[in-house]
Amino acid sequence: MNSIDLQILRSIQGKRVNNKVYFHISLIDSLHSEDAVNIYCFINDIIDISPNFVKVSLNEDYFSLLEYGDFEKNHFPELKKSTKINMKGFKRPVFCYQNNPPILHRKELLLPNDHPDIPKFAALTKQLEDAGLFKDSRKIGYKKQWEERLRNAGYKVVDHKLVKLDGSEIAPLETTEKTSNVERHRTALTRYALSKPMQLLAKHDFLEGKHTIFDYGCGKGSDVDILRQNKLTANGWDPHFCPDNAKQTADIVNLGFVINVIEDKTERMEAVLGAYQLCTQFLCAAVMLGEQSPERGRLFRDGVLTSRNTFQRYYSQEEFREYLRRVLDEEPVAVGPGVFFVFKDKDAEQAFLERRYRNRATANRLISQLPKVPKAPKAKRAARLTKADQERAFYEQHAALLDELWLRWLELGRPPQDDEFPDLAASKDLFGTAQRALKFLQRFHGDELLKLAFDSRRDDLTVYFAMRRFDQQRIYRHLPESLKRDVKAFFQNYQHAQTDGERLLFSAGNPALLRQMCQQAAAQGYGYLDEEGAFTFHTAQVVALPPILRVYIGCATFVFGDVTSADLLKIHAESGKLSLMKYDDFEESPLPRLLERIKISLVNQRFEYYKYGDTYTPPYLYRKARFLTPDFPHYTEQLAFDQVLATHPEFALDGYGMPPEQFDATLQRLRLAVVGFELQPSQHTPALNDPCGQYHTFRDFIECGETQAKTGLPNLPKQPDTYNALATLATQIIDPVMDYFGGITLTYGFCSPELAKHIPGRIDPKRDQHASHEVNTRGNLICERKGAACDFIVPDENMLEVAQWIVQHTPFDRLYFYGNDKPLHVSYGDEHKRAIVLMLPGKSGRLVPKVVTAERFAVMITEV
Secondary structure, eight states, rough: OOOOOOHHHHHHHOETTTTTTEEEEGGGGOOOOOHHHHHHHHHHHOSOOOOOOEESSSSSSOOOOOOOOEETTSSEEEEEEEEEEETSOOOOEEEEESSOBBBBBOOOGGGGGTTTTHHHHHHHHHHHHHTTTTSSSGOOOHHHHHHHHHHHEEEEETTTTEETTTTTTTGGGGSSSSSGGOOEEEEEEEEOOOOOHHHHHTTTTTTSSSSSSEEEEEEHHHHHHHHTTTOOOOEEETTTTOOOOOOOEEEEEEESOOOGOOOOHHHHHHHHHHHHHHHEEEEEEEEOBBTSSSSOOOTTEEEEETTTTTOOHHHHOHHHHHHHHHHHSOOEEEEETTEEESOOOOHHHHHHHHHHHOHHHHHHHHHHTTTOOOOOOSSSSSSGSHHHHHHHHHHHHTHHHHHHHHHHHHHSSOOOGGGSSTTTTHHHHSSHHHHHHHHHHHHHHHHHHHHOOOOHHHHHHHHHHHHHHHHHGGOEEEEEEEEHHHHHHHHHSSHHHHHHHHHHHTTTTTTTHHHHHHHHHHHSEEEEEEEEEEEEEEEEGGSSSSSSHHHHHHHHHHHSSSSGGGEEEEETTTEEEEEEEEEEETTSSSSOEEEEEEEEEEETEEEEEBBBBTTTOOOOOOSGGGOOOOOOTHHHHHHHHHHHHHOTTTOOOTOOOOOHHHHHHHHHTTTEETTEEEEOOHHHHHHHEEEETTEEEEHHHHOOSSHHHOOOOOOOOHHHHHHHHHHHHHHIIIIHHHHHHOEEEEEOOOHHHHHHHHOOOOOOOOSSTTTTBBBBBSSSSSSSTTEEEEEETTTTTTTTHHHHHHHHHHOOOOEEEETTSSSSEEOOOOOOOOOOEEEETTTTTSSEEEOOOOOOOHTTTTOO
């Protein structure tokens, strides 16, 4: 096979999708003649395919040859064949597409500029865009899905024109509705808590009173009211609810969920530009995402018109990022789903990005390890004190100032400069110079904590510079003064800082290294590594992870925003993805239920959003303690709960565990309830037809005796613990018997005090456990042995063999054997006596009890 320079193919202008470029093969003719001939010779070496398109990877060492059918005539040409060629000489076999082939849209982007059909193809693309049919483009790449979308929207394509299904032409959607008919103000909400963008501002410490806030398009003004109630300087303007308010400049301007309700594209752009003009530090812009809010209403312009006559334009994360980038000519910073900060003050931007990757947990841990200064011993004369005692006395006298300076040093990871001292004047008064103060602290506390602080801070900065390399468009010629000092202290110079960051960034793309770091983090107790190598952990641990994993997560932050808004994160090292899981009441529930799951692909910089509750049943999170560290709230209780739950084999907890409906049904069958962080016996009274074990209902154990059948007495338990005991008897004894021997006949089960009065013959309610947990009129237990008992027979089986099997295989309490063809009595209770009693006829014909050992009973034969 000949060789070619892949950069030559990459130089051809075509249709760009993520990190791939598609172009018609005829565009090769635009290259230098020698290069074109070389490429055609290279392609001619490929057999079994007649390519008409080329796909070139911009960041990998390969290209593909594609054969699309009927490109000129077919509105959406179908991919027939493809082959992938690695520039190292490997050629993938030709792959054929038949049932549901990939298709092409926007054909005009793949052709030479002088192609005569470009206007026709572009006109169709414009119609499809106006109709909103390219929305969520990930779902339209294949023939069947695309045809279904056209059909559901009421359209078809004829002669490269979009028409209605009845064949009639459609008017341009821009004129199908009048702007004045859209009631934008009806989208405004009355809030009793801060909106999502305001919550993110608070999370990143922008609502602590140091910044002024202006809410552009504030609606009914709920956010402004809440901010003012908290003593913040906040104002707002809205074209409907407060049009007379002045549009004021502020440090931060919020444009929250405004542009997505504006149906006019020009007004939409004016709103973004107007809001950005008012900010002095940054604009906080937010929209609804299509993944979070599926379309409701009919298509209108580039969005939908709802039944309330309001407009909604749903974006994807990347689409909104690109919109802000194009309108403002600035690089937005993702801080959440559909929420971006666009900084005007570049120093503020760098400070925010650096702070985002700072490991506050380590600094706090170091601060918590600050040793208490022991009091200096008292002495009559100072001359009797050692130098160490004198320094302790000095430190004790000035502890407030010295502790504050020491904490500042640990926080910075390097010696603070004069303007970074908490109280420079007091330090100089005490020591003469700032450097003497630092030397005293270093001598007094030692170097161990300083080294830990230095290493932690250097890791933070390396992560920060790695993320700067990841986002090339946000590299500026200057840094804030504090960062300049950090660069000098930790890297010597800016070039070294960039090099270390770049090396770390590239390491985060190494699956083998990622796996190793995930294993290391799991071994250190930061989370759980499953059998597939995915590492799941609580978001509080992000900053404590190895730097490579932090950069990997940081790349997802660039795509999505603040990933710590979730509860759990899962790193998929092999596939280059990160999953975010948000649960209901994660901290306070031993079995939190999944509310949202977001899977971020770092390869194509997109994410998929799944909301649970309507389409998907919210699953439980089992064995939650695996993902936590011992300092997490309720960790000890959670671990104990998980261990108790694991003792019940009926609960299948491996993998993702049981579906919630099955888990709840199993809880009910076992008569258990989750109370706080404990698994307790249920105190709920079940219905008679509810399951009692795997094969019976409670009615079966309550209405199985001859006397009950004759009298018709309800025979109902009054104590919830009686139902619990019957369920345990069923699961521990009766179910295993039926699994082994088949069907049984219950002859005597629960016996209430009312029923006992009508049973003829010799019974002993105080001992036989048929009364279970019921009490007498004085409130005392009828049978202090508690538990539960039943009598049963297995048709066509020797009951001695059944009894011997029970003794060998079940945790019974007491067993009474009456004969090979007689029902046997068995109970289950807390005492677990494992008592075996033979009830055999004596000389008088009356039954005589005889206690035997399990060993003796096991060798008895059927002659009994």
